[in-house]
Amino acid sequence: MEMLNKYIATRTHIDGAPQESDFELKTEKFLLSVEAGSNNVVVKTLYVSIDPYQINRMKSFSSSQKASSFAVGITPGEAIEAYGVGRVVASGHPDFEKDDLVAGLVSWGEYSIVKGAVMLNKLDPMGFPLSYHVGILGFSGLTAFGGIFEICKPKKGEKVFVSAASGSVGNLVGQYAKLFGCYVVGCAGTKQKVELLKEKLGFDDAFNYKEETDLNSALKRHFPDGIDIYFDNVGAEMLEAAVANMNTFGRVAVCGVISEYTDARKRAAPSMLDVVYKQINIRGFLAADLMSVYADFISTTVDHLRNGKIHVLEDISRGVESIPNAFMGLFRGDNVGKKIVQIADE
Amino acid sequence: MEMLNKYIATRTHIDGAPQESDFELKTEKFLLSVEAGSNNVVVKTLYVSIDPYQINRMKSFSSSQKASSFAVGITPGEAIEAYGVGRVVASGHPDFEKDDLVAGLVSWGEYSIVKGAVMLNKLDPMGFPLSYHVGILGFSGLTAFGGIFEICKPKKGEKVFVSAASGSVGNLVGQYAKLFGCYVVGCAGTKQKVELLKEKLGFDDAFNYKEETDLNSALKRHFPDGIDIYFDNVGAEMLEAAVANMNTFGRVAVCGVISEYTDARKRAAPSMLDVVYKQINIRGFLAADLMSVYADFISTTVDHLRNGKIHVLEDISRGVESIPNAFMGLFRGDNVGKKIVQIADE
Numbered sequence: 001m002e003m004l005n006k007y008i009a010t011r012t013h014i015d016g017a018p019q020e021s022d023f024e025l026k027t028e029k030f031l032l033s034v035e036a037g038s039n040n041v042v043v044k045t046l047y048v049s050i051d052p053y054q055i056n057r058m059k060s061f062s063s064s065q066k067a068s069s070f071a072v073g074i075t076p077g078e079a080i081e082a083y084g085v086g087r088v089v090a091s092g093h094p095d096f097e098k099d100d101l102v103a104g105l106v107s108w109g110e111y112s113i114v115k116g117a118v119m120l121n122k123l124d125p126m127g128f129p130l131s132y133h134v135g136i137l138g139f140s141g142l143t144a145f146g147g148i149f150e151i152c153k154p155k156k157g158e159k160v161f162v163s164a165a166s167g168s169v170g171n172l173v174g175q176y177a178k179l180f181g182c183y184v185v186g187c188a189g190t191k192q193k194v195e196l197l198k199e200k201l202g203f204d205d206a207f208n209y210k211e212e213t214d215l216n217s218a219l220k221r222h223f224p225d226g227i228d229i230y231f232d233n234v235g236a237e238m239l240e241a242a243v244a245n246m247n248t249f250g251r252v253a254v255c256g257v258i259s260e261y262t263d264a265r266k267r268a269a270p271s272m273l274d275v276v277y278k279q280i281n282i283r284g285f286l287a288a289d290l291m292s293v294y295a296d297f298i299s300t301t302v303d304h305l306r307n308g309k310i311h312v313l314e315d316i317s318r319g320v321e322s323i324p325n326a327f328m329g330l331f332r333g334d335n336v337g338k339k340i341v342q343i344a345d346e
Numbered sequence: 347m348e349m350l351n352k353y354i355a356t357r358t359h360i361d362g363a364p365q366e367s368d369f370e371l372k373t374e375k376f377l378l379s380v381e382a383g384s385n386n387v388v389v390k391t392l393y394v395s396i397d398p399y400q401i402n403r404m405k406s407f408s409s410s411q412k413a414s415s416f417a418v419g420i421t422p423g424e425a426i427e428a429y430g431v432g433r434v435v436a437s438g439h440p441d442f443e444k445d446d447l448v449a450g451l452v453s454w455g456e457y458s459i460v461k462g463a464v465m466l467n468k469l470d471p472m473g474f475p476l477s478y479h480v481g482i483l484g485f486s487g488l489t490a491f492g493g494i495f496e497i498c499k500p501k502k503g504e505k506v507f508v509s510a511a512s513g514s515v516g517n518l519v520g521q522y523a524k525l526f527g528c529y530v531v532g533c534a535g536t537k538q539k540v541e542l543l544k545e546k547l548g549f550d551d552a553f554n555y556k557e558e559t560d561l562n563s564a565l566k567r568h569f570p571d572g573i574d575i576y577f578d579n580v581g582a583e584m585l586e587a588a589v590a591n592m593n594t595f596g597r598v599a600v601c602g603v604i605s606e607y608t609d610a611r612k613r614a615a616p617s618m619l620d621v622v623y624k625q626i627n628i629r630g631f632l633a634a635d636l637m638s639v640y641a642d643f644i645s646t647t648v649d650h651l652r653n654g655k656i657h658v659l660e661d662i663s664r665g666v667e668s669i670p671n672a673f674m675g676l677f678r679g680d681n682v683g684k685k686i687v688q689i690a691d692e
Contacts, residue, residue, distance in 0.1 A: 277413035
């Protein structure tokens with residue numbers, strides 16, 4: 001059966017902040033079947049993840065594009081692979097049947113052909129909304145869980161600072177760290193987000209970085225005894241201020257540096273004298289290399305969800321057409337929690 | 347018995363590059379005996395270590411001064427504690443007797459009173475020159491050994507880059523890494539040093555960073571397959587270039603950042619995008635926290651020395667008066683290998 005498939009593509013490479021004119025909604029003829037002998041799977045997208053890292057794939061050049069298969073450069077005009085949840089509409093692969101729920105690399109479009117079913121898995125929703133499997137039970141959750149526990153190795157009572165703390169990963173980092181027994185302070189960019197962190201998500205404290213003239217002093221005020229762990233989602237000045245306020249054997253997990261993604265000149269220059277003398281460990285990581293904690297992540301998170309101990313913060317738009325704005329909004333700080341686009345009704 | 351003790355002190359705090367006028371040679375009356383009931387030890391200095399980190403103690407303010415007991419600020423006019431080797435001339439401490447050889451925190455002077463014998467140890471020279479116990483068998487050796495093996499955890503065949511590679515720590519890092527089975531490239535600031543690294547110390551390659559207009563390209567040329575480990579002694583642009591040329595799961599051991607010590611505005615701003623996507627680990631460390639590898643360090647190094655496998659690179663001046671110039675020379679790159687001042691004949 002031939003359909004029309006709508007999807008979002010970039011028009012050109014994007015080397016600064018993304019603009020509406022950088023994207024186009026394309027329509028292609030699309031077969032809802034697989035060729036004989038192929039092991040491809042055709043997936044109808046239900047929910048798709050909107051993530052800041054995609055901007056690095058859209059650049060004309062970025063060293064990140066060599067990092068791993070999910071980070072490769074995006075060719076303007078072509079479909080954009082993205083993590084999502086969908087339903088199988090046709091399968092040539094023995095592991096998948098029509099109507100199976102799946103999670104994996106689909107695309108910013110209504111339908112995707114997942115060649116050889118690479119990075120596609122059957123999905124058991126375990127009684128949770130499908131959108132959870134794009135965020136809290138998907139890569140955002142794994143990034144937060146693995147990032148805080150495996151990369152930072154917190155001890156109970158340690159002081160944790162999280163930037164972009166109302167974002168998809170940050171909000172979960174803070175919640176995991178609190179549930180584990182750390183003291184957690186987050187920063188965000190609006191008063192509403194700050195309230196949310198303190199009142200709904202159980203952060204010990206939070207502040208609006210846009211209201212601070214001196215981040216160093218702001219952190220000194222919130223961490224009079226210093227920071228043991230900084231979970232960095234933003235880079236630049238915030239990373240510098242965090243290092244300046246760090247305790248001996250402090251750890252920085254560098255998860256993302258959103259403020260540097262759209263401005264290559266914007267760079268963190270933390271004091272290396274502090275790094276030496278405080279024996280600080282600054283460590284970049286990717287969720288794809290945290291699969292060793294996957295089972296623990298799922299069981300812990302499912303427990304927290306069933307016991308009502310963790311708050312799910314989702315920001316869901318509807319329709320393929322809304323993807324460019326949803327994506328651009330990440331860099332403006334529009335989203336509260338995990339940004340997801342629902343592409344079709346379940 | 348009362349003697350005259352000559353020692354070096356700073357005249358003021360030093361917040362830039364050290365100048366001759368920042369130092370003075372002082373003379374004080376000194377008793378070669380201990381008071382009854384005291385557990386102090388009076389030590390005649392034989393060899394004293396000249397180390398770049400002392401500049402951070404001389405500053406009017408540096409965050410480093412809170413880091414540990416050996417990093418505390420130096421008060422102008424007072425004796426300057428430094429690691430060295432000496433002979434006990436009087437002791438009130440039960441563990442030490444007159445004429446014992448000792449290693450530990452003495453001072454930039456002829457005689458020191460080591461209160462409570464804190465950080466003082468009896469020294470068994472094991473048949474090696476006493477100067478070795480200030481350098482290769484002292485903290486420089488421990489820093490190099492612990493830094494490369496404990497902090498960087500190399501695998502055989504990995505590519506190692508060492509800056510300030512003819513310096514006290516750098517030359518040993520390179521030699522240890524080579525003996526372990528790594529590919530090692532060093533950089534230094536003169537043609538003679540570069541020759542030395544390649545011809546005497548067994549580095550696979552070396553280059554003069556002062557002859558390079560673009561450090562990034564220089565590293566690309568020397569590491570076409572990327573850097574796995576960067577042992578950083580200098581900071582600033584070199585750290586940036588190393589991160590840019592680093593492989594996935596690359597490790598940076600930040601041992602010192604000499605180019606930043608005398609210019610607080612000079613800071614490394616490595617690409618955090620590289621840090622994230624290449625999952626780079628940047629880790630500052632202090633030798634004082636590497637005591638867990640001390641036994642292994644000594645046995646391995648003694649073996650290498652006895653088998654003639656490791657080259658001892660020392661740069662020895664004579665006399666208390668030579669200390670200021672020896673120290674200033676560290677920041678000009680004068681020294682080749684471990685800078686030591688011999689204060690008295692053995």
